[in-house]
Amino acid sequence: MPKVTYIAHDGTETVLEVAVGTSVMEAAVMSNVDGIMGECGGSINCATCHVYVANADSFTLPEVGAVEDEMLDATACDRLPESRLSCQLIMTEEMDGLRVRLPEAQY
Amino acid sequence: MPDRVTSQLDPFSPEFRADPYAAYEELRGLGKVVYLEKHDIWCVHHYDTCQQVLTDYETFSNAGGGGIKNYFKEKPWRKPSIILEVDPPEHTRTRTVLSRALSPRVLRQIRDRFEVDAARMVAEAGAKGEIEGVSELTRPYPLKVFPDSVGLADADRDNLLIYGTMVFGAFGPTVPWYEEYMETHKDVPEWIIARCQRDALAEGGIGQMIYAAADEGKITEEEAMMLVRTFLSAGVDTTVDSIGLCLRALAEHPDQYAKLREDPSLARNAFEEATRYDSSSQSIFRTTLTECEVAGQKIGANEKVMCFLGSASRDGAHFEDPDAFDITRKIKGQIGYGVGIHGCVGQMFARLEAECFFQAFAQQIESVEVTGPTELRMHPGLRGLTKLPLKLTPKAA
Numbered sequence: 001m002p003k004v005t006y007i008a009h010d011g012t013e014t015v016l017e018v019a020v021g022t023s024v025m026e027a028a029v030m031s032n033v034d035g036i037m038g039e040c041g042g043s044i045n046c047a048t049c050h051v052y053v054a055n056a057d058s059f060t061l062p063e064v065g066a067v068e069d070e071m072l073d074a075t076a077c078d079r080l081p082e083s084r085l086s087c088q089l090i091m092t093e094e095m096d097g098l099r100v101r102l103p104e105a106q107y
Numbered sequence: 108m109p110d111r112v113t114s115q116l117d118p119f120s121p122e123f124r125a126d127p128y129a130a131y132e133e134l135r136g137l138g139k140v141v142y143l144e145k146h147d148i149w150c151v152h153h154y155d156t157c158q159q160v161l162t163d164y165e166t167f168s169n170a171g172g173g174g175i176k177n178y179f180k181e182k183p184w185r186k187p188s189i190i191l192e193v194d195p196p197e198h199t200r201t202r203t204v205l206s207r208a209l210s211p212r213v214l215r216q217i218r219d220r221f222e223v224d225a226a227r228m229v230a231e232a233g234a235k236g237e238i239e240g241v242s243e244l245t246r247p248y249p250l251k252v253f254p255d256s257v258g259l260a261d262a263d264r265d266n267l268l269i270y271g272t273m274v275f276g277a278f279g280p281t282v283p284w285y286e287e288y289m290e291t292h293k294d295v296p297e298w299i300i301a302r303c304q305r306d307a308l309a310e311g312g313i314g315q316m317i318y319a320a321a322d323e324g325k326i327t328e329e330e331a332m333m334l335v336r337t338f339l340s341a342g343v344d345t346t347v348d349s350i351g352l353c354l355r356a357l358a359e360h361p362d363q364y365a366k367l368r369e370d371p372s373l374a375r376n377a378f379e380e381a382t383r384y385d386s387s388s389q390s391i392f393r394t395t396l397t398e399c400e401v402a403g404q405k406i407g408a409n410e411k412v413m414c415f416l417g418s419a420s421r422d423g424a425h426f427e428d429p430d431a432f433d434i435t436r437k438i439k440g441q442i443g444y445g446v447g448i449h450g451c452v453g454q455m456f457a458r459l460e461a462e463c464f465f466q467a468f469a470q471q472i473e474s475v476e477v478t479g480p481t482e483l484r485m486h487p488g489l490r491g492l493t494k495l496p497l498k499l500t501p502k503a504a
Contacts, residue, residue, distance in 0.1 A: 029439055039455065041446045045206045046455050070203050074210030107211040107455065 002096035006033050007054065009104045020093060024086035024100060025049035035102035042087035044068055048107055049086040050075040051100035056082050059095055064088075077103035111404060112138040117145045118390065118413065119175075119279045119487050127389060127490070128430070131418030139402035146175060146280065148392075148411040149404075152418035154425035154442065156402055160393055160414050162447040167412060169449050170194050171394025174278030174488065177411055179394060184277050184289075185296065189333045191341070191449065198448060204320040205334055205452045208313050214459050217256055221463035224252050229467045233501035237478065240495035245351035248464055253342050256456075257335070258312020259302055269295045271344035272486055278392070279487025303335040313338070342453050345387045348484075348491025350461050353381030354468075355495055356432050358475045363434045367469045374465035375458060377434035382420075382443035384432045389417035389490045391445060416442055417490070473502045 001017035004024055008014070018027040028036040028049075037048035044067045053061065061084070064072070068088050072079045086100065114137055116130055117123055123130045134141055134152045141150050151157050160167045170193055172178040178187065187193065190201045207213075225248060232244045250264055269292045276285045301307060305328070308314030314335050321331040357364045357377065367373050395410045406412065419442045421429040426438075444451035451457070468475075475497055482494035 032437060039441070039458065040444075040450055041440060041442075043446065043448055043450050045202070045450060045452060047206075047210050047212075048455070067199060067203050067206075070207055071210065074207050074212040076211035076215060107214065107459070 002091055002093055002098075004091070004095070005097075005099040006036070006051075007099060007101045008033075008035050009102055018091045020091050022091050024051065024089040024091065024098070026087070027091070028086065033102075035106070036086060037106045038087055039107075044071055044085060044087065046107075047071045047075045047085065050077065050103050050106060051084055051086045051089075052080055052103065053082045053084055053089075054099040054101050055097070059098060061089060061095070075103070076105045076107050111142045112140065113142045113144050115144060118143065118150075118415075119146075121485060124485060124487075124490070125483065127415075127417055128421060131415060131421060134415070135418060135422065138404075140404035140406070143413070148175065148413050149406055150413040150415060151401060152415040152422075154419040154422040154440075157414045157416060157419040157442060158440075158446060159401060160412055161391075161442075161445055161449070164194055164448055166395060166397060166399045167393035168194050168396045169198075169393065171392075171409075171411070173391055175280055175392060175411060175413070176277070177394055177409070179409055184273075186333075188337045188340075189330055190337050190452065195448065201326060201330060201334060202448065202452060204317060204326055205338065207320070208316040209453055209456050211455065213313070213316065214455055218459060218463065220255065221252050221460060222467065224248065224255075225463045225467035226471070229464070229471050230501075233471055233499050236500070237496075237498050240354060240497040241347075241351055241492050244497075245354055245492075245495065246347050249343060249346040249350065249460060252460060252463075253346065253456075254339075256313055257338060257342075258309035258314040259339075260307070260309075263298070266295050266298050267339060267343045268347075270299050270340060271489075274340045275344060275488025276486045277488070285486075299336060299339060300332070303332045303339065305331070308335070338453065341451075342456065344489055344491065345451075345453075346457050346460055348387035348489055349378075349382060349457065350464055351492040351495060352385045352387070352490070353378050353461065353465065354475070354497075355477065355481060355492060356381050356385055357434075357465075358477045358497060360432050361474070363432055364469075364475060366434055367465065368473065371466045371469035373434055374469060375462040376436075377465055378458060378461035379438050379441065380432065380434050380436050382441060383426065383436075383438055384420070385490075386417070386420075386443050387489050387491055388443065388445065388451070390415045391449075416445060471501055472499050474500045 006014045025038040029038045039048045040046035318331045444454040478498045479496040484493045
């Protein structure tokens with residue numbers, strides 16, 4: 001199964017195997033990774049699954065959608081060029097090795 | 108007669124509403140999809156089927172209305188909401204404007220005010236000791252902080268509750284009290300519309316943020332007014348109810364309250380659990396656009412499907428020990444706000460409002476007891492308390 005590394009704000013790394021088709025948010029929530037809330041369940045409403053993709057250049061990630069783009073402007077921590085809502089990062093085989101940094105706060 | 112599981116249960120009857128959880132258990136035992144003959148509607152009441160129906164908006168439409176009436180066949184009582192009672196792609200644009208206005212970035216600026224108001228109101232209630240919890244605490248708090256955030260003037264805010272009864276009362280079958288109520292309060296919808304106008308909303312509030320989206324050309328001026336209206340209809344009763352039911356659950360489970368009192372930072376999680384355990388939005392309707400199948404049951408086009416969120420939240424297939432109230436539970440996949448594109452747009456706001464309230468409560472109150480019978484409000488659409496007699500013992504200074 002492809003792997004994703006979640007890097008907490010304090011630097012702690014958690015590596016999860018994420019099934020293809022599962023979102024990076026969902027996998028984190030199901031495995032109790034602190035720092036990703038996903039309170040709306042993935043409907044791009046709450047902006048509490050904000051992540052910074054640390055190695056975005058190595059992958060072809062899905063484009064930032066219009067709604068995601070709007071919500072990324074409204075996250076608790078500042079938006080950076082590598083900001084994504086992890087509910088919109090749906091796992092593929094090619095995304096094996098993805099590394100995401102978690103912001104200091106989600107709300 | 109087609110093959111289907113039927114039931115005579117009436118979700119709008121006083122008996123059902125007095126103890127919905129027993130009725131839900133019966134429904135879940137009957138099957139995944141049940142036809143309620145009293146009202147000629149389908150219902151789903153398990154976690155997985157509620158998820159399926161609520162997320163498949165191409166089959167299960169909101170444009171047919173969130174209540175029992177089928178707007179494809181009957182005229183709605185008011186101009187339909189442009190966010191709740193509409194499907195994509197129209198929905199996406201309006202939804203995004205509201206999501207932005209209620210986003211973490213905005214809420215962070217509001218938090219301090221919520222904390223101050225919550226601390227003050229809990230202190231006042233604590234000083235009284237014996238209170239009627241709804242009228243003296245769990246209703247005044249949302250009625251203060253919510254309209255303040257929107258930018259509404261102070262006067263006549265009780266009209267928001269009257270309007271809420273009109274909106275959520277329309278979710279059920281037409282009954283005489285509702286028609287009388289509409290007649291008695293026929294001026295209130297106009298009052299609401301007047302409060303939703305740009306000039307009536309204070310600077311810096313969420314109302315003005317919605318109008319700012321109109322200035323940016325994302326929505327029209329008329330749409331901005333309609334979104335403020337949606338926000339005012341959906342945000343008051345629901346939080347009054349949910350905070351009241353959460354407080355009752357805490358008072359009835361002293362072991363759980365003790366945990367919260369020892370660690371007030373559990374407040375947000377306690378409310379999350381109450382949203383699952385016993386909360387305001389027990390059910391919501393969808394209307395089928397095409398013939399479809401849910402858990403092997405064929406459902407025709409243009410049929411109403413009632414989704415019991417309150418039952419999905421007690422489904423043992425998804426939640427371990429579902430009837431236990433455990434404020435430390437890690438909830439994965441909350442369904443109490445609905446899910447999918449029509450999941451509650453104000454849920455982050457509700458969580459913040461409640462978090463500040465229960466944090467203040469836990470910081471100040473040593474113990475809380477229910478001292479007499481509690482009463483439920485019986486209008487359809489929402490579940491909430493009208494009476495919650497409480498004895499509060501403040502912590503020693």
